[in-house]
Amino acid sequence: MAPWLQLLLLLGLLPGAAPAPNEPRAAGAQAWELASPELLEPARFALEMYNRGRAARTRATLRVVRGGVRRAGRGSLYSLKATLVEPPCNDPTVCQLRVSKKTLLCSFEVLDELGKHMLLRQDCGPVDTKITDDKNETFSSFLPLLNKDPLPQDFSVKMVSIFKDFVTTYNRTYETTEARWRMSVFANNMVRAQKIQALDRGTARYGVTKFSDLTEEEFRTIYLNPLLKEEPDKRMRLAQSIPDLPPPEWDWRSKGAVTKVKDQGMCGSCWAFSVTGNVEGQWFLKRGSLLSLSEQELLDCDKVDKACLGGLPSNAYSAIRTLGGLETEDDYSYHGHLQACSFSAEKAKVYINDSVELSQNEQKLAAWLAKKGPISVAINAFGMQFYRHGISHPLRPLCSPWLIDHAVLLVGYGNRSATPFWAIKNSWGTDWGEEGYYYLHRGSGACGVNIMASSAVVD
Structure with a gap:
């Protein structure tokens, strides 16, 4: 293994390399409360996952469960503590020694999204190995x-x-x-x-953010978009490059082409926000009117993408054309979970004629942005869970351009103290980053910012 890979592995900074925190154990099941009815469904799902692959006569049963839940929209993250009882093992074909029934204390993290459950964490051990009395x-x-x-x-x-x-x-x-x-x-x-x-080689500062109580796995599962790592089924046509050199700096926010920062909530819908942000800018440049457009329409009516489970901008552009346009946020408001499609062609305020893939050359991207408007891009979100402000410039092995997992919107570029940056509109609310914005090093292909750049076309 290369020395720098060994270093990163030891530091726990390679994807998936961070160790899980050591969880303190409770005393036992007898002091626990009975579960509320709401916890039973995720608890049964966790039990089903625990028993997967076990013979019927060796499956554990659920005894007592308690826990809490975090919500955003209708996405729910359940943190459960449950006692499970495994039956005695007397069958010599299954176990080598006779074992009496065993009581386990388990911690589960279950995500309920779009009515589907996903087990994020499972940690079980015998009750008698737990630390006693946690009251004080x-x-x-x-x-x-x-x-x-x-x-x-x-x-x-x-x-x-x-x-x-x-x-x-x-x-x-x-x-x-x-x-x-x-x-x-x-x-x-x-x-x-x-x-x-x-x-970090830039000026970014990392620390406490609103995501600081989430494990890396929870954060990735809830807020990021694994589908962006996949190649689109069909490639968009390549846009013609802008022949002129780009201006030294540009910012569409100061020119009225960018709506306010939005919040996708506990839903992996960044792809929809990236695309609507791009279309908002394109419509403004062609029609002179800035409209806040509906991401929820794409979640509900784009049947190729997977709503809160992820999607691709290329598919979203196609969906907008197939549907016949986008409604505004006011007419088709955001709920952060999949609903029945209620798109009305009569209410559509914006349409697009086509979509294009842009150059991976960052100088050409800057020239296109300054001339044509904000750009939909996808990036590797490494470090963004803890990003507070400044220009981020992670080491390339940490922020591989081939592991992109978050779609955002390029709205401008410039320099701060001789450090070149892209100004990026995110969709995690104004209480993250620099009032909802992320600044990433420009000119080095940082975090794959140039890999999947695209735009709608409005004639």
Whole structure:
């Protein structure tokens, strides 16, 4: 293995390499409350996943479950604590030794999105191996030793204070047992953010964001778009390059071509926001009217893409043409989950005639943007979970252009203190980044920003 790969692996910064936080264990099932009816369905799904591949006579049963839920729109993330009972094993064809029935204490993370469940985390162990009595524990007692990194003596005190500020700032509420887990996740994330900060070659600052209590897997599953890694079924025609050199800087926000920052919520619908942002700009340039267009129409009516489970801009352009246009946000409002298509051709305010793929040369992209308007692009979202402000410039192995997983909108470019940047409109609300915007190094193909650039065409 190359030395730099070994370094990144040790730092836990390669995709999937970050260790899961050590979760403290509760005393036992007897002190737990019965589940609310709402928790039963995700708990049964988690049990089904636990039992997958097991013979019928060896499957565990669910005894007691409790937990909490986080919601945005109609997406729900369940954090469950459950006791499972495995039957005694007396069949010599299945087990080598006779084993009495066993009670397990399990932690599950279950995502409910579009009526479908997905198991994000499963951690089970015998009840008698758990730490006892958690009633008088403080947050500082939950901190794991993170990657065995040397930590200052006052680390736990500082982390408790930072975590309390985070909970207050973002209005978090947790069940007692979930708070322990989230504190552990948060602490690991702060160490991870520090490592990303140390290796960044730009001016970006990383730290606490509204996503700091999510594991890497949770964040990717809920907010990113794995379908962008796939090649589109059909390629769009290549746009003609702009022959002129681009101006030294450009910003469509100051020219009235960009709507306010929106929030996709707990839904992997970035592809729809990227495309509507591009169409909004194209319509403004051709018709002189800036309209906020409906992402929900694309979630509901684009039958090729997968709504909150991801999509491709190329498919979205085709869907707009097939449907006959886009309604406005006011007429077809965003709910962040799949609904029945209720598009009305009579209400469509905007149409497109075609879509084009743009050059991967960043100077040509800049020239096209300055002349033609905001551009739909896809990027690798490495580090964005913890991005606060500044120009991000991750090492290429960390932010591979071949692992793009988030669609956004290029709205401008320029330089800050001689550092060239792309100004990128994101769809995670104004309480993330620089009032909802992300700044990425320009000219180095950072994070694959130039790989999947496209635009609608309005005649």
